[in-house]
Amino acid sequence: MLSSEEYIEQAYLFQALHERLPDNIPIQSVMEQVRNEALSTTRLPLAVDYLLAELRQSGTMAPAMKQLNHYFAAFQTYLIDESENDRGRFDIRLAVEILKREAEYRAKGFSRQGLFLYQFESLCRNRLQYDPGLLAISEDPAYDDDWKEWILVIRHQVGIIDFADMIYVRSWHYINRQQEGGGAGTAEPAKPVLFGIREGQIALANRQKDPLFLFSALQRQLDYPEVPRPSPVDDSPHQIAQMTRRLEQLAQRLKLVEEEQRSGIDLSRFYESGEKIPPAVE
Numbered sequence: 363m364l365s366s367e368e369y370i371e372q373a374y375l376f377q378a379l380h381e382r383l384p385d386n387i388p389i390q391s392v393m394e395q396v397r398n399e400a401l402s403t404t405r406l407p408l409a410v411d412y413l414l415a416e417l418r419q420s421g422t423m424a425p426a427m428k429q430l431n432h433y434f435a436a437f438q439t440y441l442i443d444e445s446e447n448d449r450g451r452f453d454i455r456l457a458v459e460i461l462k463r464e465a466e467y468r469a470k471g472f473s474r475q476g477l478f479l480y481q482f483e484s485l486c487r488n489r490l491q492y493d494p495g496l497l498a499i500s501e502d503p504a505y506d507d508d509w510k511e512w513i514l515v516i517r518h519q520v521g522i523i524d525f526a527d528m529i530y531v532r533s534w535h536y537i538n539r540q541q542e543g544g545g546a547g548t549a550e551p552a553k554p555v556l557f558g559i560r561e562g563q564i565a566l567a568n569r570q571k572d573p574l575f576l577f578s579a580l581q582r583q584l585d586y587p588e589v590p591r592p593s594p595v596d597d598s599p600h601q602i603a604q605m606t607r608r609l610e611q612l613a614q615r616l617k618l619v620e621e622e623q624r625s626g627i628d629l630s631r632f633y634e635s636g637e638k639i640p641p642a643v644e
Contacts, residue, residue: 363503364433366469371406373465374399376458383455390417409433422446437481438464440498444490452488459590460484467587468504475557476586477504478513483577483589492520508554525573526565535562560584 364372375396382392397410409430416426424443427434438461445454464480478499485495496517500510516528530536537551538559557565564583568576580586 364468366471367401368404368406368433369465369469371400371404373462373469375406375410376462376465379458380455380462383458390414393417405433435503436498436501437495440495441484441490452490453592456488456590456592463587463590472504474505474509475561476584477502478509479577479580480587480589483574486573486577487589487591493517496520509556512554512556524569526569526571526576529557529565529576530562530569533557533559533562533565535559535566 378396378399379389379392382395383389393410393414397407397414400406400410412430413423413426417423424439424446427439427442431439441452441457441461442454444450444452445457464477467477467480481499481502482496484490485492496513499505500513500517505513512532516523516525519528532553532555534555534557537555560583561580564579565576568579577589581588
């Protein structure tokens with residue numbers, strides 16, 4: 363785990379990428395600016411230097427982030443890797459915005475429940491691969507052994523078992539109901555409890571529903587971070603430029619038609635000076 367000031371600087375890096383990439387500024391230039399602006403008492407300038415070297419060599423950041431696994435979490439690397447995949451549809455601007463909010467959540471103090479649900483919702487909303495995505499989440503140093511074991515278990519159960527049930531059976535709400543119904547008193551749970559009473563109640567209320575409803579309810583009730591939605595790309599400047607070119611072509615054609623109706627088209631202006639004009643064909 364890194365200190366809060368490291369996560370603050372990471373959030374600034376991802377925010378700068380998110381804000382400046384739409385302006386068609388080369389990513390290398392953005393990284394150089396961030397390196398100069400970043401707090402020198404943190405390790406971010408050194409990490410940016412390493413990322414810049416990889417960008418100049420291969421044009422990607424993910425391989426360098428994998429080498430810096432002591433600084434960038436595996437889930438951060440996975441999102442950047444997916445955004446740099448030419449065959450995928452995951453935009454790098456959305457990836458860095460997701461990572462910005464995650465870094466801000468870590469810097470302010472986070473819960474494992476909130477962090478995991480944020481990361482898992484990022485996979486769901488953007489239709490990323492669950493198998494490598496959950497494997498990357500399990501390698502995050504924020505989770506202890508109990509959490510890592512559970513994440514690797516649900517890695518093979520996603521799509522088979524309802525996700526709300528997975529949360530409910532690992533919550534204190536489920537344990538309390540079992541004890542009340544069976545008279546077990548204060549018997550120890552068979553498996554480690556990972557979620558609290560409120561998470562269990564919300565999960566129980568959202569069984570057999572779209573998981574996105576579960577995520578939304580948890581965010582409203584427990585103030586968990588919200589995953590950014592894909593925003594439509596503004597293509598209006600490109601469309602305006604296309605319409606302008608078409609109008610210019612139409613104006614030129616109308617001008618030629620008017621000349622032909624009046625006195626015929628003067629072909630001499632289409633030839634270079636001194637070039638002979640071919641005779642008209644009768």
